[in-house]
Amino acid sequence: MTLSCPEVTPDGPALNSKAQTKIDDDLEALEERKRALRTRRNSLSPISSIPPELLSAIFVFHAQRMRLRLNPGNPNVLSWLLVGHVCHHWREVALRTPELWATPFLDCSKATDEMLARSKMAPLNLKIGWRYRMESIQKALMHVERLQVVSLLFLDSDDAGCRCIMDFINKLSSCSAPKLRSLALEVGEKQTPRVVIPISFPAPNLCNLQIKNCDLSWASAVLTGLTVLDIKKLSPECLPTLDELISALRRMPALHTLALEDALPTLSPHTASLPHPPRAMDVQLPHLKHLRLTATMLEVANVLTCIESTTSEVQLVCRASSGNPDQEWDLSLPIISRALQSRFKDTPDESRQAPRSMRLSSLNGCICLRYSTVRNPSSWAREMSSMDLDLSVECPVILDFKYLTNGMRRTILSDLRRIVPLGSIEAMYFDFYFGCWDGFWADVLAHGGACNLAYMYLRGPELALGELLKSLRSRKDSVSRSVSGPSQEGPIFSPALSHLVLHDLDFNPSIFRWMRPSDLLDVLIDRVNEGRGLDYLAITSTAVAARGGGRRELGWI
Numbered sequence: 319m320t321l322s323c324p325e326v327t328p329d330g331p332a333l334n335s336k337a338q339t340k341i342d343d344d345l346e347a348l349e350e351r352k353r354a355l356r357t358r359r360n361s362l363s364p365i366s367s368i369p370p371e372l373l374s375a376i377f378v379f380h381a382q383r384m385r386l387r388l389n390p391g392n393p394n395v396l397s398w399l400l401v402g403h404v405c406h407h408w409r410e411v412a413l414r415t416p417e418l419w420a421t422p423f424l425d426c427s428k429a430t431d432e433m434l435a436r437s438k439m440a441p442l443n444l445k446i447g448w449r450y451r452m453e454s455i456q457k458a459l460m461h462v463e464r465l466q467v468v469s470l471l472f473l474d475s476d477d478a479g480c481r482c483i484m485d486f487i488n489k490l491s492s493c494s495a496p497k498l499r500s501l502a503l504e505v506g507e508k509q510t511p512r513v514v515i516p517i518s519f520p521a522p523n524l525c526n527l528q529i530k531n532c533d534l535s536w537a538s539a540v541l542t543g544l545t546v547l548d549i550k551k552l553s554p555e556c557l558p559t560l561d562e563l564i565s566a567l568r569r570m571p572a573l574h575t576l577a578l579e580d581a582l583p584t585l586s587p588h589t590a591s592l593p594h595p596p597r598a599m600d601v602q603l604p605h606l607k608h609l610r611l612t613a614t615m616l617e618v619a620n621v622l623t624c625i626e627s628t629t630s631e632v633q634l635v636c637r638a639s640s641g642n643p644d645q646e647w648d649l650s651l652p653i654i655s656r657a658l659q660s661r662f663k664d665t666p667d668e669s670r671q672a673p674r675s676m677r678l679s680s681l682n683g684c685i686c687l688r689y690s691t692v693r694n695p696s697s698w699a700r701e702m703s704s705m706d707l708d709l710s711v712e713c714p715v716i717l718d719f720k721y722l723t724n725g726m727r728r729t730i731l732s733d734l735r736r737i738v739p740l741g742s743i744e745a746m747y748f749d750f751y752f753g754c755w756d757g758f759w760a761d762v763l764a765h766g767g768a769c770n771l772a773y774m775y776l777r778g779p780e781l782a783l784g785e786l787l788k789s790l791r792s793r794k795d796s797v798s799r800s801v802s803g804p805s806q807e808g809p810i811f812s813p814a815l816s817h818l819v820l821h822d823l824d825f826n827p828s829i830f831r832w833m834r835p836s837d838l839l840d841v842l843i844d845r846v847n848e849g850r851g852l853d854y855l856a857i858t859s860t861a862v863a864a865r866g867g868g869r870r871e872l873g874w875i
Contacts, residue, residue, distance in 0.1 A: 353406075360405050373408070374415040377401050381418055391425050391447025416440035420466075422458055430454040434461070441466035441497045452478050459486050462495050469502040480505050483513050483532075491516050500526035500546075507531050512553055515540055536562040542569045545605075550579040559583055560593075564624055567601045574605045579612035579635075582621050587641025589616055592623060592649055603627040614639045615719075619650035622657045632658065633716040643726045647733075655736050658715060672742035673715070675773075678731075678762075680750035683722050685730060689715040689738055693745050694773070727752060728761075735764035745773035754781045759789040772814060777821040790841045815845075817854040 381398040388395040402409040419436040421443040423429045442464045472479030483503055498521040505513055515534035528548040533556040560583045606627035611618045612635040671691040679686045690713045845851050
């Protein structure tokens with residue numbers, strides 16, 4: 319049997335290749351036809367009836383939500399790009415929406431270039447995150463005429479970042495930024511030379527200025543017409559005088575947020591009296607809603623004397639100086655109290671309600687006080703963490719006193735009734751571990767002034783529990799055993815408690831011979847006999863010394 323091969327003609331390979339090409343063209347045409355059919359089918363879906371303008375607004379809102387949730391340097395902040403992968407129509411709408419691309423991603427040079435191009439002439443929002451590329455930042459900052467929001471927060475000592483901010487400020491000095499509305503600058507605390515905002519600053523629409531570890535002149539044009547002013551850590555030579563600060567604030571009548579940290583006029587720690595300028599010299603800030611001041615007690619009080627406002631949120635961080643702390647407190651207390659009266663004034667205005675709850679915590683020589691117009695703020699139902707920084711929504715008044723001696727701490731706690739009206743307080747949370755004194759609860763709670771107290775949470779030293787048991791003890795017809803040791807000073811503290819929570823407290827007779835679990839039971843029986851029994855008692859994670867020297871955990875609800 320003989321095998322034969324087909325005859326190969328010179329034109330054979332060329333004809334095959336031509337046929338394959340035709341088949342490929344037919345397949346591509348078929349795919350294009352399928353795409354066209356899918357597009358036509360999608361256009362008949364109800365969601366495709368949404369007008370492009372509304373769909374564009376939805377995309378922008380979605381992208382903004384992602385940017386609020388994630389750090390600007392996180393690549394997932396670009397997950398909104400998936401809307402362009404859903405269908406051809408959505409991609410076309412996304413590409414025709416410049417606002418969607420107006421917050422360029424600054425950790426990829428190629429992405430920055432593409433987003434700057436697609437944003438066309440839309441106002442730009444520049445925010446750096448924990449990851450960024452300096453060349454991307456510099457490219458974006460070249461569009462000065464389009465900048466709307468600039469947030470350059472170089473948290474570490476970054477020389478390149480400092481130079482970038484200086485170059486940007488120098489460029490602003492020679493050309494206008496007509497769309498710039500918000501500017502936030504921060505460099506490392508030890509960064510040298512310091513970033514300085516010049517007197518001439520052509521940003522006529524700027525309304526939000528936040529700087530940290532940067533300097534400025536208080537006569538600068540930038541301090542005009544602002545609604546948000548947040549300055550932290552000025553160098554000593556740039557701290558204002560009281561007249562300079564008042565003059566600057568008068569140029570910002572619409573101010574609604576004022577935060578000054580180590581940026582207040584200085585006073586000697588040996589100051590014997592505070593000036594009392596005429597009321598005509600006061601600055602009126604009728605729109606002020608958020609006030610945060612951080613400095614020594616005297617410096618905070620000195621500024622408060624000159625500000626007239628009905629601010630709804632106040633945060634004062636007062637440091638004790640090395641001078642005469644008692645005199646410093648005596649001078650500051652009336653002014654701080656007067657400043658809080660406008661917040662807690664009894665008027666129909668819902669923005670000025672009486673305080674209903676108080677939280678007192680203390681750590682490392684500090685006292686932290688939180689006052690809220692909500693009886694049980696949700697944030698207080700859990701353990702407070704270092705991340706719980708912004709409490710203004712639930713705690714319109716926050717007072718922090720730092721670097722206190724034991725004597726100064728006792729003085730401040732005994733004067734709480736002069737700061738905030740305790741008579742309206744219904745719930746109190748105590749979380750502290752400093753030493754108490756005989757009559758502690760009577761002093762802290764205004765010798766019966768907290769007459770409406772119904773809810774009390776206590777976590778602290780054993781002495782705090784012992785003082786509480788002594789304070790709650792009935793003076794007449796008591797089933798309680800006699801108590802040796804210090805006597806109770808003043809009236810017995812016995813508010814109309816209905817809820818009591820004791821957390822991490824020891825009934826330890828090795829510390830106090832007179833304190834044992836039965837003492838708490840006796841106190842509760844006294845309250846029942848007087849018609850003041852508790853509706854709720856919780857003892858959580860509290861160790862009780864048992865017979866034989868062991869310990870056991872109680873969980874009573």
